[in-house]
Amino acid sequence: MSRDSHTKRADIQCPEEPNYEQQKQTGIPLTRKLCYGIGGMPYQMTSCAKGFFMQIFLLDVVQMTPLHVSVILFLGRAWDAITDPLVGYMVSRSGHTPIGKLIPWIVYSMPLGVVSYIMQWYIPQDNMSPVFKFCWYFGWCCLFDAFISCYHVPYTSLNMFLGGDRNDRDSATCYRMGMEMFAILAGATIQGQMVGVYHTKKVQACSDLNESIALIGNYSSVLYYNSTAYFADTLQNMAQTQFAQSTSSAPAITEGTLQPGSSLYPNLEELGNYMGLSLTSDEVQKNLALIPAADNQVAVGSGLAGMVRPVTGADVGIRRAEIRPGLREVILCKDQDGKVGLRLREIDNGVFIQLVQANSPASLAGLRFGDQVLQINGQNCAGWSTDKAHKALKAAAEQRIELVVRDRPFQRTITMHKDSSGHVGFIFKSGRITSLVKDGSAARNGLLTDHYICEINGQNVIGLKDPQIKDILTTSPNTMTITIMPKIIYEHMIKRMSGGLLRSAMDHSVPEV
Numbered sequence: 001m002s003r004d005s006h007t008k009r010a011d012i013q014c015p016e017e018p019n020y021e022q023q024k025q026t027g028i029p030l031t032r033k034l035c036y037g038i039g040g041m042p043y044q045m046t047s048c049a050k051g052f053f054m055q056i057f058l059l060d061v062v063q064m065t066p067l068h069v070s071v072i073l074f075l076g077r078a079w080d081a082i083t084d085p086l087v088g089y090m091v092s093r094s095g096h097t098p099i100g101k102l103i104p105w106i107v108y109s110m111p112l113g114v115v116s117y118i119m120q121w122y123i124p125q126d127n128m129s130p131v132f133k134f135c136w137y138f139g140w141c142c143l144f145d146a147f148i149s150c151y152h153v154p155y156t157s158l159n160m161f162l163g164g165d166r167n168d169r170d171s172a173t174c175y176r177m178g179m180e181m182f183a184i185l186a187g188a189t190i191q192g193q194m195v196g197v198y199h200t201k202k203v204q205a206c207s208d209l210n211e212s213i214a215l216i217g218n219y220s221s222v223l224y225y226n227s228t229a230y231f232a233d234t235l236q237n238m239a240q241t242q243f244a245q246s247t248s249s250a251p252a253i254t255e256g257t258l259q260p261g262s263s264l265y266p267n268l269e270e271l272g273n274y275m276g277l278s279l280t281s282d283e284v285q286k287n288l289a290l291i292p293a294a295d296n297q298v299a300v301g302s303g304l305a306g307m308v309r310p311v312t313g314a315d316v317g318i319r320r321a322e323i324r325p326g327l328r329e330v331i332l333c334k335d336q337d338g339k340v341g342l343r344l345r346e347i348d349n350g351v352f353i354q355l356v357q358a359n360s361p362a363s364l365a366g367l368r369f370g371d372q373v374l375q376i377n378g379q380n381c382a383g384w385s386t387d388k389a390h391k392a393l394k395a396a397a398e399q400r401i402e403l404v405v406r407d408r409p410f411q412r413t414i415t416m417h418k419d420s421s422g423h424v425g426f427i428f429k430s431g432r433i434t435s436l437v438k439d440g441s442a443a444r445n446g447l448l449t450d451h452y453i454c455e456i457n458g459q460n461v462i463g464l465k466d467p468q469i470k471d472i473l474t475t476s477p478n479t480m481t482i483t484i485m486p487k488i489i490y491e492h493m494i495k496r497m498s499g500g501l502l503r504s505a506m507d508h509s510v511p512e513v
């Protein structure tokens with residue numbers, strides 16, 4: 001037997017001992033386990049925060065209808081159930097890259113998932129139609145579920161590529177689950193605080209609205225009282241002036257000129273003891289205050305010297321902008337499309353007109369933005385929701401719809417006079433009055449800042465751009481009447497309405513008088 005055969009037999013009979021130290025060194029390092037565990041935090045944090053608070057956010061902050069919220073949540077979960085196996089199939093069919101087969105899916109889907117998560121909690125504008133709100137949040141929820149599936153499905157598959165034996169991979173899984181539990185608690189806490197901030201802002205806005213409405217009621221009462229007192233004093237002064245002028249050339253009344261049978265004083269002999277009062281002619285003449293001829297002359301200055309606002313009784317603008325007291329009945333009919341051209345909104349258990357479409361039955365009937373609808377076909381609207389009011393209009397007969405309306409309770413009119421340069425003395429931006437010119441007609445007549453311009457000489461300007469409003473102000477006559485509404489009430493009334501809809505659909509025609 002040769003030496004080579006003995007050597008081969010020795011090699012076969014004496015195998016080398018396994019290197020156990022080398023196998024221990026090939027286990028999963030601690031840093032890799034920690035990184036693998038941290039990678040599971042984004043999915044659990046965002047998914048659990050969405051599951052906990054998305055329904056509250058859509059109902060309370062966005063103020064979507066419960067039906068739309070239920071549809072979004074249901075279809076979102078159904079879409080998530082479809083995307084998981086679909087992404088798994090696409091990952092298995094994808095090719096290898098220099099950084100591996102799974103890493104590209106994780107890296108590229110991460111920024112897209114962050115953007116879609118932020119956008120599904122974002123409110124693009126206050127005035128959104130129900131259709132736009134549904135499409136916006138449903139679309140971003142579906143995109144987020146798709147991107148998070150592209151991240152999480154390949155991430156969970158990384159476990160088999162971490163190295164080590166089964167115990168090492170089980171240990172890495174424990175690290176991942178521990179990190180995910182921490183992420184669930186953190187996501188619930190952080191997202192809850194964010195939704196709480198939204199809710200606090202909304203409650204504060206509602207509180208401010210109620211306080212503003214109470215202040216407006218008190219202000220209206222004081223304004224009515226002061227106006228009544230002002231006109232009463234004015235009429236009294238006019239009467240005294242006319243009496244003084246008529247008696248300036250005549251002799252003063254004396255006791256000698258008063259005759260019992262004079263037509264100036266009635267004969268009160270038969271009423272001498274009426275209700276215990278002494279009404280005899282002697283008593284009346286004794287206690288009568290006589291007016292001297294020259295001592296009680298009333299000095300009347302020029303009518304324009306202290307003018308606060310011009311005489312506007314016959315002005316066309318103030319008649320167009322008139323806010324009538326009391327209630328009025330309006331009869332409507334539907335157009336060929338079965339619509340009346342109204343959009344309503346519930347505010348403080350009342351129903352108000354939010355939009356009047358141009359050339360619609362509502363516009364032809366004289367309804368305006370801000371009018372309060374008290375009854376629809378004999379049914380009281382107090383406490384109705386917006387949806388219930390719209391359903392009542394849809395269910396009404398086409399030939400006759402009876403409304404009981406109060407003219408614009410949250411609005412008031414201000415009449416001003418242009419100066420020599422054609423200005424009335426206020427500055428506005430986006431339809432809101434921002435500042436007043438000192439000693440201008442606007443300041444003298446009580447115009448206030450933080451009010452929106454609703455009408456100019458009775459013409460609705462809501463939704464128009466500032467250059468368009470400026471043109472209307474420029475072309476208006478010297479005597480100008482504007483209708484204003486407080487900022488907080490105006491913004492609450494047009495909340496979640498598109499600016500383009502206000503600009504294109506709102507009736508901006510000049511009312512007839």
